[in-house]
Amino acid sequence: MSITTIAAFSTCRIIIVLACLVFYSIADANNGASVQLHNNSAASTQASIRKSRKNKFCSFSFLPFRSPLRPPIPSTLKLLMQLPSPHAPPSSPPATPPPQPSAATSAPSPNQLILADQRLAVVYPIIQKFKSIITSDPLNITETWVGDNICNYTGFYCDHPPDNSSAIALASIDFNGHHLSAPTIDGFLDQLSDLALFHANSNNFSGTISTNMSKRRYLYELDISNNMFSGPFPASVAGINGLTFLDIRFNRFSGSVPPAIFTQNLDVLFLNDNNFMSNLPTVSNYHISYLTLADNKFSCPIPSDIYKTLSALTEVLLLNNQLMGCLPSELGLLKGVTVFDVSKTMLTGPLPFSLACLEEVEVLNFAENLLYGIVPDVLCELPNLANLTLSDSYFTHVGTACKSLIDSRVLDVRNNCIPTLPSQRSVKECTYFFAVPRICPSIETYETIPCTPPHFR
Ligand SMILES: *[C@@H]1O[C@H](CO)[C@@H](O)[C@H](O)[C@H]1NC(C)=O
Ligand SMILES: *[C@@H]1O[C@H](CO)[C@@H](O)[C@H](O)[C@H]1NC(C)=O
Ligand SMILES: *[C@@H]1O[C@H](CO)[C@@H](O)[C@H](O)[C@H]1NC(C)=O
Ligand SMILES: *[C@@H]1O[C@H](CO)[C@@H](O)[C@H](O)[C@H]1NC(C)=O
Numbered sequence: 033m034s035i036t037t038i039a040a041f042s043t044c045r046i047i048i049v050l051a052c053l054v055f056y057s058i059a060d061a062n063n064g065a066s067v068q069l070h071n072n073s074a075a076s077t078q079a080s081i082r083k084s085r086k087n088k089f090c091s092f093s094f095l096p097f098r099s100p101l102r103p104p105i106p107s108t109l110k111l112l113m114q115l116p117s118p119h120a121p122p123s124s125p126p127a128t129p130p131p132q133p134s135a136a137t138s139a140p141s142p143n144q145l146i147l148a149d150q151r152l153a154v155v156y157p158i159i160q161k162f163k164s165i166i167t168s169d170p171l172n173i174t175e176t177w178v179g180d181n182i183c184n185y186t187g188f189y190c191d192h193p194p195d196n197s198s199a200i201a202l203a204s205i206d207f208n209g210h211h212l213s214a215p216t217i218d219g220f221l222d223q224l225s226d227l228a229l230f231h232a233n234s235n236n237f238s239g240t241i242s243t244n245m246s247k248r249r250y251l252y253e254l255d256i257s258n259n260m261f262s263g264p265f266p267a268s269v270a271g272i273n274g275l276t277f278l279d280i281r282f283n284r285f286s287g288s289v290p291p292a293i294f295t296q297n298l299d300v301l302f303l304n305d306n307n308f309m310s311n312l313p314t315v316s317n318y319h320i321s322y323l324t325l326a327d328n329k330f331s332c333p334i335p336s337d338i339y340k341t342l343s344a345l346t347e348v349l350l351l352n353n354q355l356m357g358c359l360p361s362e363l364g365l366l367k368g369v370t371v372f373d374v375s376k377t378m379l380t381g382p383l384p385f386s387l388a389c390l391e392e393v394e395v396l397n398f399a400e401n402l403l404y405g406i407v408p409d410v411l412c413e414l415p416n417l418a419n420l421t422l423s424d425s426y427f428t429h430v431g432t433a434c435k436s437l438i439d440s441r442v443l444d445v446r447n448n449c450i451p452t453l454p455s456q457r458s459v460k461e462c463t464y465f466f467a468v469p470r471i472c473p474s475i476e477t478y479e480t481i482p483c484t485p486p487h488f489r
């Protein structure tokens with residue numbers, strides 16, 4: 033599978049280039065034709081993805097506020113899940129002491145300044161207050177947060193708000209990679225009522241997210257990934273109607289994920305690498321295209337109607353959770369899926385033959401589970417399959433098609449219980465495993481193939 037480029041960018045770019053991008057539109061600007069992910073450095077991968085999503089303020093021309101255009105989305109979320117190791121210390125120690133607000137240096141009040149718009153005058157004290165609680169700023173970002181030209185502060189971008197084309201408002205904040213530390217962003221993010229984008233990936237912000245977010249009428253992208261936020265899922269964002277992109281990966285959020293978030297109008301929901309638990313959501317009727325749930329504590333079986341929840345997805349990444357029970361045959365109904373990864377969970381039972389219906393699938397990863405039985409040859413005959421990883425389970429048989437995939441190194445069945453193959457578990461280990469009876473519901477459906485697999489046509 034090619035993991036070298038992300039997102040064949042849609043026609044929206046052309047429109048953007050002609051129209052000139054503004055923040056108050058759902059469209060996204062990109063600098064190049066595609067973002068290369070050749071560079072294995074996770075940091076630069078992330079940087080380039082972020083760069084690709086960063087809107088560029090261009091002119092005061094104006095696209096329809098709720099343009100149907102969608103931001104381009106990376107096609108390989110495996111890479112998206114990699115971030116710079118969270119909270120690695122800055123390469124050099126912070127050069128400046130934390131800014132200390134004092135009487136002598138306190139910022140002038142807004143009415144001593146000539147702010148370009150009443151809306152900026154409202155925002156000015158909010159920014160200055162936030163600046164005063166920043167405890168570390170190794171890149172000297174906040175040094176630019178002085179004076180009356182808020183729209184020129186590093187990380188801040190202005191635009192005409194949709195409700196008044198002659199006003200100027202704070203439309204976007206991009207703190208990505210600024211390495212700022214602050215104990216909270218409450219009193220800041222929740223007070224900026226005209227904000228359309230908030231990107232603060234890879235900072236050192238902590239605390240919980242305000243319950244006072246739902247009235248953010250223009251906010252459509254919220255990225256607070258790779259920080260130290262904790263507490264419950266920021267449920268108040270579920271009330272933001274226009275939100276299409278929510279990225280809270282690599283934080284310490286815990287508790288359950290409110291089902292309402294799945295029925296919202298989101299395109300992208302990244303939840304991986306938190307401590308969410310509870311059951312996997314079973315909601316139908318939603319249109320998220322990109323969802324990552326990996327590296328949490330989601331538990332219980334994969335519900336048999338999961339295909340309703342996940343049917344719009346091309347990549348299903350449930351790895352490293354606490355899933356239990358058997359694989360439901362209905363997984364074969366995830367027609368559009370190209371990557372399916374449930375490795376490192378506690379799933380058991382055989383592989384349903386219905387997996388042979390995943391015509392588009394390129395990567396299937398079931399490694400490190402308690403799966404057993406035969407590896408269906410119909411699965412190994414899938415035309416697009418480039419990587420089938422079944423290592424570290426308890427499979428007992430492979431057919432001829434699968435054998436040839438082993439030879440071509442597409443299929444990895446190391447550390448199973450297949451007597452004729454090398455690098456398998458010991459007889460003792462296998463005997464011990466099979467001494468425990470294991471029962472899957474609807475086992476009679478396991479050998480049913482609810483489609484005509486491509487190679488049978
Ligand atoms: C990868 O990115 C890093 C940081 O941007 C850069 O120093 C390095 O030269 C890049 N490596 C390649 C192979 O492009
Ligand atoms: C992150 O913030 C915490 C407290 O808010 C602080 O103890 C820690 O040193 C900060 N880490 C970095 C890398 O700045
Ligand atoms: C930040 O400012 C301090 C003092 O003004 C300076 O010594 C340091 O080099 C600056 N750091 C960066 C990353 O610009
Ligand atoms: C904006 O900031 C840059 C440096 O960050 C400065 O050179 C420029 O003069 C500022 N522009 C205005 C209009 O204040």
Ligand SMILES: *[C@@H]1O[C@H](CO)[C@@H](O)[C@H](O)[C@H]1NC(C)=O
Pocket residue numbers: 149150151196197198199200
């Ligand atoms: C639009 O904004 C301008 C500039 O701030 C202001 O003078 C005007 O009163 C606003 N119009 C309305 C209808 O609010």
Ligand SMILES: *[C@@H]1O[C@H](CO)[C@@H](O)[C@H](O)[C@H]1NC(C)=O
Pocket residue numbers: 222223224225244
């Ligand atoms: C919620 O935010 C609004 C402004 O956006 C503010 O007026 C109100 O006091 C806030 N409520 C709480 C409980 O913080």
Ligand SMILES: *[C@@H]1O[C@H](CO)[C@@H](O)[C@H](O)[C@H]1NC(C)=O
Pocket residue numbers: 397419420421441442
């Ligand atoms: C297949 O995927 C596994 C798990 O992601 C990975 O470790 C392995 O290197 C991949 N194999 C090939 C041939 O790409």
